[in-house]
Every structure is written in structure tokens, then in C-alpha cells.
Amino acid sequence: MDAARKLLGERSVAEISLRELAAEVGLAKSNVLRYFGSREAVFLDVLDEEWAAWNDRLDAALPAETPPEQVAAILADSLADAPLLCELTSVMIAVLERNVSLDYARDFKRRIMEHSARATQLIRRAVPALSEEDAGQFVTIMLIAVAGLWPCAQPNEVLATVQAELGLPGGPEFFRGTLRDMLLTQLRGLTL
């Protein structure tokens, strides 16, 4: 897992091959496949760890009964400060989950459901006016927003040039600000 983290710190998921992953771990490709099942399963295990760690940080950062503006800012900041979590979330459904075994997918979904349930409770602690169902929906929509927004936070040179020329928003501050505004609007709409 540390080997995968090291590679992910340098390049995007799409750019890391099974061969490189195996070389970094110090195993033959066939052994990586025997132990982990697939290249994608290694990355999903990292995502699982990242969510658990994010929940721990949220537990410490998000006080009980917090005004919605502050909840939205704390959530957006904590996500913007966890680029690996965001990148893996953004490719989880479209890419990573497409190449794992049924057994792995079943186990992984259960782990993700636990992280999601814990985040839901932390958000209800901060915003008691949210029903259990609405808080769960809020967490789902937060994850969807992270998945859709993250690529905007990482423009390449061509995109960054065009954004600057046309005065279009983009980059890490666009990710943080849009996520914060969107989460605040969701909280307001759900607690009417």
C-alpha cells in the first residue's frame, strides 16, 4: 500500500501500470495479481484507507451543532486538503470498480458503506436538524460532487491557459470554492 501511495503522489491513477506497481512493491506482476487480485484493487484499498482517515480528521474538525456556513467550509477544506482521496473517488466508479472480482467488489462496497454511514453520523452531529435520510443523501451528493469536480482542480497547461485567457474559473481554488458553495446550498435546501 505504501508503494502505491508513493506512485500516486507522483502521477495519476491512469498513468501507473501494473508493471510499475509491481516493481515498486518488489514483487513479480503475477504475485501482485495473486495477492491483490488486480491493479485496481490495490488503488481501491488505498481509497478505503483514505476515507477512514478522512472520517477521523472530520470527527476532530467538525464540532457538534455547527452553523451551516462553517460545516460547508470545513467539509470543502478537508476534501481539498485530501487530493489522493479526491482523485481516487473521481475514478472509483468509472474506472477502478470496473476491474475487480465479484468477491472484492462485495467486500469493498461494504467497507465504503461503513465509511459513508460514519460520515453521515458526523454530519448529523454537526447539523441535528438533518434527518438520517437527508444526511445520507447529503453524503452521497458530496461524493458525487467530489467525483465530478476533481478533474476541474487539475487543469493541464492548455486548459489552464484557456481558463486564464477567458477569465474562467478553474484549479484548486475553484474546486474548494464550488464545493463549499454547493454543500452550503444543499444544507440550506435540506434544512428548510
Next chain:
Amino acid sequence: MDAARKLLGERSVAEISLRELAAEVGLAKSNVLRYFGSREAVFLDVLDEEWAAWNDRLDAALPAETPPEQVAAILADSLADAPLLCELTSVMIAVLERNVSLDYARDFKRRIMEHSARATQLIRRAVPALSEEDAGQFVTIMLIAVAGLWPCAQPNEVLATVQAELGLPGGPEFFRGTLRDMLLTQLRGLTL
């Protein structure tokens, strides 16, 4: 463009190579590159057409001064019924825009900004209580939600099996319903 649409009706963007695209158009690969610039530029041109056509349909489907519940349902239905628009939107920033020239990117962004501005006006016509700025933000967040949600609408066999076993939501109805709920909450939060 018709050749690209035909291939996209059969497979996902990632599965269509420049070679196949060229074969379907009846051109040599080098000529496709000369005329279009890149494989990705062909797909982005299709996305441009899809957005223009979606705006036309929205203009006809979304009456002036419409209750938020109906606005959210009309938007979610019209997007769920435009799978090619949704798929191309979901890979636009992360994949397609990464392999085009500066000139193409500049021109494409201008076209997308026009579609976005038109959608913003159509939504303000339906919900006059939205400010220009809030309606623009609403359109941005709708696009981000489509990008993040679309892969959930397309589970492969393993994912669909796990979703059914664990009673998890997924598939096209999850896409439509989550998008509708999320847009309604967003409208409510923005028009408080």
C-alpha cells in the same frame, strides 16, 4: 460526426480508437488528425452538438414560471434521456480536454460557455427568483453532478450484482432520481 455518433451508440468513449473512428469515417488516420486535430476533438464536437440540441429541447419543455419540483424533474428527465450528452460530459474534463490543441480548446470553451449561458437564461425564465449569478452557479453544479453521477448509471455486471445483493441504489433510475433530488434541493437552497 455521424460516424462518431454511430460508434458512440455502441461503445463508450474509452473503447473507441482513432483507428476505428478513421475506418468508420472512411479516411486514413492521418487525414482524421489533419481535419479534426485529434480523436478527442471529434468527440468534443459531438458534445457541442449534443448541448445545443439539449438546450433546444429544454426551451420547448421548460415553461416560464414553473414550480421548483417540476423544474428539477424536467431537467433530470431531459438529461437522463440524453445518454450521449451525459457520457461525453462525464469524460469531458478528465479525459477529452486533455488531448486537444490550444486553438481547439479555446474555441471549444467559447462554444460551451454559450451553451451554458443559454441554459442559464432558460432556467431563469422558469425560476425568476434566481439571480443571474445563482442561475449560472446552478448550471455549473448541474454539469458537475452529471459528470459525477453518470458512471453510477452504467454499472457493469459485477457492480450490478453487488448493488442488488446489498440493496444499494444504482443504474439509470438512481441517476435520474438522485439528480432530480439534488437539483430540487439546490433550487430550494438558492431561492430561500
